[in-house]
Amino acid sequence: MKNVVSAVCVKCGAEHEADPNVTTCKKCGGMLDIKYDYSYIKSRISREKLAERRENTMWRYMEFLPVAGESKVNKLRVGWTPFYEVPRLAEQLGIGKLYIKDDGINPTASLKDRASAMAVVKAEEAGVDTIACSSTGNAASSLAGNAAAAGFTTYIFVPERAPKGKVAQLMMFGANVISVKGSYEETFELSAQAIERWGWYNRNAAINPFLMEGKKTVALEIAEQMNWEMPDYIAISVGDGCTIGGLWKGLKDLYAAGFIDRLPQIISVQAEGCCPLNHAIQEGKDWEPMEENTLADSIAVGVPRNPDKALNAIRESRGIPVNVSDQEILEAMKLLGSVGVFAEPAGATGAAGVKKAVEGGLIPKDASVVSVVTGSGLKDVANAMKAAGNPIIIEPEMKLLLDVFRGKGLQ
Numbered sequence: 001m002k003n004v005v006s007a008v009c010v011k012c013g014a015e016h017e018a019d020p021n022v023t024t025c026k027k028c029g030g031m032l033d034i035k036y037d038y039s040y041i042k043s044r045i046s047r048e049k050l051a052e053r054r055e056n057t058m059w060r061y062m063e064f065l066p067v068a069g070e071s072k073v074n075k076l077r078v079g080w081t082p083f084y085e086v087p088r089l090a091e092q093l094g095i096g097k098l099y100i101k102d103d104g105i106n107p108t109a110s111l112k113d114r115a116s117a118m119a120v121v122k123a124e125e126a127g128v129d130t131i132a133c134s135s136t137g138n139a140a141s142s143l144a145g146n147a148a149a150a151g152f153t154t155y156i157f158v159p160e161r162a163p164k165g166k167v168a169q170l171m172m173f174g175a176n177v178i179s180v181k182g183s184y185e186e187t188f189e190l191s192a193q194a195i196e197r198w199g200w201y202n203r204n205a206a207i208n209p210f211l212m213e214g215k216k217t218v219a220l221e222i223a224e225q226m227n228w229e230m231p232d233y234i235a236i237s238v239g240d241g242c243t244i245g246g247l248w249k250g251l252k253d254l255y256a257a258g259f260i261d262r263l264p265q266i267i268s269v270q271a272e273g274c275c276p277l278n279h280a281i282q283e284g285k286d287w288e289p290m291e292e293n294t295l296a297d298s299i300a301v302g303v304p305r306n307p308d309k310a311l312n313a314i315r316e317s318r319g320i321p322v323n324v325s326d327q328e329i330l331e332a333m334k335l336l337g338s339v340g341v342f343a344e345p346a347g348a349t350g351a352a353g354v355k356k357a358v359e360g361g362l363i364p365k366d367a368s369v370v371s372v373v374t375g376s377g378l379k380d381v382a383n384a385m386k387a388a389g390n391p392i393i394i395e396p397e398m399k400l401l402l403d404v405f406r407g408k409g410l411q
Contacts, residue, residue, distance in 0.1 A: 003040050004066045007032040007209055010308050018066055020126040023208045031308055032209040033249070034066050038257045047228060047259060056080040058114055058217040064253055065118070066213050068125055075149040076107040078117040079217055083225040086339045093358050097368040099231065100351075101222055102341050104376030108169060110298075110347075111218060111243060111374040112142035116203065118214030119143060120150045123201040129153060133203035134191035136184055136239070136297050137166035138346075138375050143203050144173035155200060157191040159184050163297060163380045183292055185303040206305030212246040219250025222370055223260055230260050231368040233320070235267035235357075237349035238277055239299030241310025243374065244268055248313035266319035267369070268310075269353030271296050271326065276303070277310050278321035287311070295326045295383050298346030298375060320362050322353040330387040331355075333377065337388070342377035344384070350374070 006015040007022060011030030016022050018034055025032060045063040053060050058079030067073065082102045090098035103111035116139065123131050131147050132155040133139055140156045147154045154175040158167065159182060170177045180187040188204070195202050202208050223230065230251075238244045244266060254260045270278045273293030280287035287307050292300040304310065314321060324332075329345050332352035336343045343351070350371045357363045377384045394400045405411075 001066055001068055003036055003044070003063055005035040005037050008035045010312070020122040020210065023202055031206070031306060033309070034209055034213055036064070036253060036256075038253075041257050050224060058117065058214065058221075061217055061220045064220060064250075064257075065217075066210055067121055073117075073121060076113070076117065076146055078106055078113045078146070080221060081105045083222065084339070084341070089335065089339050092335075093355055094365055095354075095358055095363070095369060096366040097231070098354070099226070099368075099370045100336070100339070100341055101218065101225075101370055101372045103218060104341075104343060104347055104373055106142075108138075108142045108145040109376035109379055110138040110142055111215065111372070112138040113146060114214040114217050115139065115211035115242070115246075116142040116146040116214070118210055119201070119203040119208065120146050120152060122208070122210045123152060124150070126201055128199070128201045130155065130198070130200045131203050132156065132191060132195050132200040134158070134184070134188040135162075136300060137162045138298050138379065139203070140175070140177075141166050141169035141173070144170045144175035147175075148173040155194065157187050157194070159187045161297060163382065165379050165381055184301055185289075188305060204305070206240050206242055212242055212249055212309070215243055215246030216250030216253065218372060219247045220254060223251070223254050226370075228260055230262055230264050231370045233265050233267050233363055233367055233369045235269055235350040235354045235369060235371045237296070237299050237346045237353075237372075237374055238268050238270050238310060239301040239304065239346070241277060241304045241306035244313050245306055245309030247372070248317060249309075263317060264370075266313055266317040267350070267353050267357055267363070268314045268319050268321045269349050270321070270323050271299060271329065271349065272323045273326065274300050274302055275323045277307060277314070278323055280307075280311065281314050281319075281321045294329075295386075296329055296345035296349055297380070298344065299349060320357060322357050322362065324349060324352040324356055328352045328356060330383070333384065333387040336373065337377075341373055342384070343373045344375040344377050344379040347373040347375040347377070
């Protein structure tokens with residue numbers, strides 16, 4: 001990997017070889033970041049060369065990724081997801097421009113496919129045949145699907161509260177699923193013990209630095225899809241801290257390589273019932289564990305496993321922490337639905353944060369904002385129905401239909 005220099009500890013600064021089997025700092029146990037040779041990257045790729053590529057997946061950015069060879073890339077079509085400008089919604093919210101990046105269109109319907117696609121590649125490089133992780137749902141289903149496509153065995157640990165739609169995906173993809181009667185923290189700890197005991201490849205994004213490199217491709221796509229003219233803000237839902245960390249890593253890589261000339265501010269959006277990272281920023285102190293009290297299961301993480309990178313992303317970007325209620329999340333699901341985007345609760349949390357930030361005067365009225373939808377509404381149909389309400393139910397008689405419509409003002 002000529003484009004990669006090393007893996008650097010975010011705590012003590014120690015540098016290690018960027019080996020697929022090295023996932024944490026050997027000196028202090030801290031999280032690692034992949035360090036690149038930006039001069040080499042610039043010598044190999046440019047905006048113009050990218051525009052000529054027909055590889056419409058996350059792998060179009062190979063020069064920015066820690067991959068030993070193109071032959072190892074995943075079989076599923078991950079990335080290059082839709083990017084929409086939604087002027088009607090921007091006008092409704094009272095901001096200059098609003099864009100939606102819909103990562104619910106990925107193969108297993110979430111942004112987590114980007115990390116899992118990278119996990120499969122690195123597991124192959126590491127020479128193992130089994131991959132494992134813990135997850136509130138999306139990372140689990142994305143690993144199961146991507147691993148199935150590449151022929152890997154998977155062991156996946158999920159808290160018992162994980163939505164049935166996500167568990168159904170796991171089972172359909174042939175994963176060995178362990179449903180843990182406990183919190184996400186307890187689920188994570190059990191998975192860590194099992195991974196260490198049986199030597200499985202660790203897909204936990206908070207531990208494995210290569211997975212964040214997969215997630216960062218959402219930032220590379222946003223930049224290219226905006227013709228390299230960066231927005232003022234990018235809003236993203238935050239749970240474990242890995243996704244916001246990956247988003248910021250991608251933006252910094254682009255800036256260092258000269259592909260963009262400014263960095264946007266990040267709007268970090270968490271649920272009011274589980275916001276340990278935003279609370280730390282707002283209070284100006286170290287983060288503390290919180291209860292996992294929100295319907296947005298994908299971001300219900302009371303003990304985030306990647307707090308350092310997440311907090312760095314907020315602070316370095318001069319970011320804005322916004323906490324939203326479950327009701328505001330449900331309303332944002334309907335808001336996105338009004339422009340044809342179907343988001344699960346965590347996927348709509350970013351949009352809920354944009355709305356609240358505008359209403360609270362946290363961002364200017366003429367701002368340009370990208371809201372990242374991290375997962376499809378089909379992941380959590382129960383909460384989708386809660387947001388949307390019930391259909392009209394009647395007997396098959398025209399008179400009854402007319403009565404209902406007259407009640408709604410339709411003659």
